[in-house]
Amino acid sequence: MIELYESQRAMRNMRRAAMQRGVVAILDVGSSKIACLVLRFDGSDPSDENIGSLAGQSGFRVIGAATTRSRGVKFGEISSMGETERAIRTAVQAAQKMAGIRVDHVIACFSGAGPRSYGLAGTVDVMGVTVDEQDVARVLSACDVPDFGHGREVLHAQPVNFALDHRSGLSDPRGQIGNELACDMHMLTVDAQAIQNIAHCVKRCDLELAGLASSSYAAGVAALVEDEQELGAACIDMGGGSTGVSIFMKKHMIFSDAVRMGGDHVTSDISMGLQVPTATAERIKTFYGGVVATGMDDREMIEKGGETGDWEHDRRTVSRAELIGIMRPRVEEILEEVRACLDAAGFDHLPSQQIVLTGGASQIPGLDGLASRILGHQVRLGRPLRVHGLPQAATGPGFAGAVGLSLFAAHPQDEWWDFEIPVDKYPARSFKRAVQWFRDNW
Amino acid sequence: MQPLSRKSQSARHDPAPSRLKYRFERLKLTPGFRFCIRVVLPFALSVGAVSLWFASDDNRLAFNQMISEVRETVESRPEFQVKLMAVDGATSIVAEDIRKILPVDFPVSSFDLDLGKMHETVVALSAVRDATVRVRQGGILQVEVVERVPKVLRRGDRGLELLDETGAFVRLANARADYAKLPVIAGDGAHDAVKEALALYAVTGPLKARLRGFERMGARRWDVVLDHGQRILLPETKAVRALERTIAMDQAIQMLGRDLTVVDLRLTQRPTIRMGEDAVQAMRSSNTIKAGGE
Numbered sequence: 001m002i003e004l005y006e007s008q009r010a011m012r013n014m015r016r017a018a019m020q021r022g023v024v025a026i027l028d029v030g031s032s033k034i035a036c037l038v039l040r041f042d043g044s045d046p047s048d049e050n051i052g053s054l055a056g057q058s059g060f061r062v063i064g065a066a067t068t069r070s071r072g073v074k075f076g077e078i079s080s081m082g083e084t085e086r087a088i089r090t091a092v093q094a095a096q097k098m099a100g101i102r103v104d105h106v107i108a109c110f111s112g113a114g115p116r117s118y119g120l121a122g123t124v125d126v127m128g129v130t131v132d133e134q135d136v137a138r139v140l141s142a143c144d145v146p147d148f149g150h151g152r153e154v155l156h157a158q159p160v161n162f163a164l165d166h167r168s169g170l171s172d173p174r175g176q177i178g179n180e181l182a183c184d185m186h187m188l189t190v191d192a193q194a195i196q197n198i199a200h201c202v203k204r205c206d207l208e209l210a211g212l213a214s215s216s217y218a219a220g221v222a223a224l225v226e227d228e229q230e231l232g233a234a235c236i237d238m239g240g241g242s243t244g245v246s247i248f249m250k251k252h253m254i255f256s257d258a259v260r261m262g263g264d265h266v267t268s269d270i271s272m273g274l275q276v277p278t279a280t281a282e283r284i285k286t287f288y289g290g291v292v293a294t295g296m297d298d299r300e301m302i303e304k305g306g307e308t309g310d311w312e313h314d315r316r317t318v319s320r321a322e323l324i325g326i327m328r329p330r331v332e333e334i335l336e337e338v339r340a341c342l343d344a345a346g347f348d349h350l351p352s353q354q355i356v357l358t359g360g361a362s363q364i365p366g367l368d369g370l371a372s373r374i375l376g377h378q379v380r381l382g383r384p385l386r387v388h389g390l391p392q393a394a395t396g397p398g399f400a401g402a403v404g405l406s407l408f409a410a411h412p413q414d415e416w417w418d419f420e421i422p423v424d425k426y427p428a429r430s431f432k433r434a435v436q437w438f439r440d441n442w
Numbered sequence: 443m444q445p446l447s448r449k450s451q452s453a454r455h456d457p458a459p460s461r462l463k464y465r466f467e468r469l470k471l472t473p474g475f476r477f478c479i480r481v482v483l484p485f486a487l488s489v490g491a492v493s494l495w496f497a498s499d500d501n502r503l504a505f506n507q508m509i510s511e512v513r514e515t516v517e518s519r520p521e522f523q524v525k526l527m528a529v530d531g532a533t534s535i536v537a538e539d540i541r542k543i544l545p546v547d548f549p550v551s552s553f554d555l556d557l558g559k560m561h562e563t564v565v566a567l568s569a570v571r572d573a574t575v576r577v578r579q580g581g582i583l584q585v586e587v588v589e590r591v592p593k594v595l596r597r598g599d600r601g602l603e604l605l606d607e608t609g610a611f612v613r614l615a616n617a618r619a620d621y622a623k624l625p626v627i628a629g630d631g632a633h634d635a636v637k638e639a640l641a642l643y644a645v646t647g648p649l650k651a652r653l654r655g656f657e658r659m660g661a662r663r664w665d666v667v668l669d670h671g672q673r674i675l676l677p678e679t680k681a682v683r684a685l686e687r688t689i690a691m692d693q694a695i696q697m698l699g700r701d702l703t704v705v706d707l708r709l710t711q712r713p714t715i716r717m718g719e720d721a722v723q724a725m726r727s728s729n730t731i732k733a734g735g736e
Contacts, residue, residue, distance in 0.1 A: 089464045090459065102472050
């Protein structure tokens with residue numbers, strides 16, 4: 001656990017250094033596009049007030065934004081390092097150029113790599129009369145970490161709930177009087193290789209990795225409004241290569257998973273079904289796509305086009321109903337997989353069952369009707385929050401991950417490694433241990 | 443597996459910058475580097491170019507020559523030409539002197555005139571009390587002079603000198619008769635007490651016809667010299683009052699009309715007279731007669 005602490009703490013320090021300098025880049029490595037935002041922090045700390053003028057998201061400003069077609073990323077994981085590196089370079093350079101300033105620190109998010117959620121619980125006796133930081137540290141380290149397997153890495157480990165002697169639901173137990181402190185923690189593990197790949201790509205671009213996040217978490221931060229986060233909601237981030245699911249409750253993520261299917265699969269279905277190249281299929285999908293067919297759609301004919309020189313081949317047409325007939329089963333399949341994820345997470349038992357669809361693939365017309373039939377009644381389409389200086393082109397649902405990551409960069413949630421390290425985990429002869437000894441004995 | 447050779451790759455559509463280009467772009471966006479490019483480099487280049495050009499002697503010479511030529515053309519413009527000198531407030535002799543000691547050959551550029559030095563030269567003339575020198579509109583060198591007015595004649599080693607009221611030398615006088623109205627002074631330090639001498643002269647009214655002059659004795663007090671070798675010895679202080687007293691005595695008893703050689707007023711409480719040789723003899727004989735001697 002110690003080396004994880006070290007690397008995550010190092011990243012956190014890097015993030016702090018970047019905030020000090022005032023400029024940090026946000027990189028959303030997706031399967032269909034790579035988005036890069038350049039944020040400038042203006043130094044004002046909105047955490048002083050409870051709710052600022054922009055609900056706590058002031059304090060930074062987007063000064064550069066760029067997107068590029070993603071290359072070498074499949075299912076939200078890097079499959080070809082060189083191509084991904086070049087794509088990142090393209091996005092970063094364009095965003096830098098727009099910002100007019102060089103960025104050195106980057107916070108990245110990705111959707112794939114088989115995320116797995118674990119709920120952890122730990123209990124410890126309070127040492128003094130009141131709970132102090134060391135007690136919190138001890139209860140965090142007392143959480144029994146499951147064997148998540150070799151080759152996996154913890155991406156998020158957020159304490160979501162503290163309980164003190166049968167009083168549960170405490171967000172900050174410090175200073176309270178009690179005997180037994182318990183803690184619930186949500187831990188998200190991903191494939192270690194995916195992290196290493198993305199870290200390597202970022203390093204090859206002469207950038208420093210100042211943070212990593214799961215993009216389904218980031219999308220949830222951006223697309224869910226405050227009461228949804230508080231009462232319980234699921235955010236479904238429908239990307240190109242994978243669909244992320246994250247469940248929020250009491251402003252904490254309590255579950256996250258990903259379905260390895262997305263909009264690219266719909267495109268490839270169209271491409272195969274209509275015998276057209278992928279680019280044409282993508283174009284047809286975005287212009288004429290849908291999931292609910294009506295009688296009108298039988299008469300609407302779509303030119304498939306082509307450049308073979310064969311007149312008959314190049315003048316083929318297809319009705320929109322046929323297109324919908326190809327798209328709908330795949331979208332249904334994705335949503336059913338999502339439903340399976342939500343069922344496995346026990347989403348039915350939450351007090352509020354709001355579902356928010358976001359991500360680029362959520363823009364299929366009629367998707368909300370189909371989703372409400374499969375997932376439940378409370379479905380809405382979510383767009384990311386508005387942030388300062390974000391260009392109009394980057395306000396669509398496809399940028400929920402990037403915007404959420406900006407919010408995450410400005411106000412990171414406390415993770416395990418942000419808390420104090422318990423005294424007995426310190427190396428021997430530590431100064432802090434001596435201080436603790438004095439405090440205990442005098 | 444994608445083809446490994448770079449050319450066959452379908453990289454034509456890939457807009458990615460090369461590593462080198464990417465790094466260069468980042469370097470260009472670095473604030474320090476931008477400052478260097480925008481400020482330091484142009485500055486260094488221009489300074490380097492100029493100093494390189496000036497490193498050659500010929501260039502320096504040509505540059506200096508160019509500067510002086512431009513200067514020349516500006517200075518020789520008709521607007522800056524001074525064509526003649528006007529001397530105001532001076533008598534013809536002094537004006538002549540001024541023209542003599544200011545060696546300006548007109549026309550001359552006003553840039554070449556050193557007005558401060560000219561002013562010093564003019565003021566250094568003994569006959570000039572004050573002067574202003576300036577270039578007037580229309581290219582005229584205007585010299586305005588306030589002359590010294592001679593108030594006394596001093597008989598000194600050089601002959602007759604004219605002094606003004608402060609005792610400053612004005613010029614030599616040819617003859618006493620030319621300045622009959624002016625009093626004559628003499629003696630050591632006479633020019634330091636011209637003011638007192640003038641005050642004495644002002645009160646000599648009835649004696650003016652007999653007055654020869656004033657002589658400074660021991661550089662501290664005045665003697666009034668009258669004709670027939672008579673002298674009035676005045677004290678150091680309140681000399682005017684003593685002289686008035688003498689005149690009063692003279693008017694009362696015609697004292698100075700008698701055979702006296704000296705009226706000594708140096709002690710104010712005790713005026714003393716020295717009689718002439720004949721008078722002494724006469725007084726002695728009359729005294730003898732009175733005493734009934736012989």
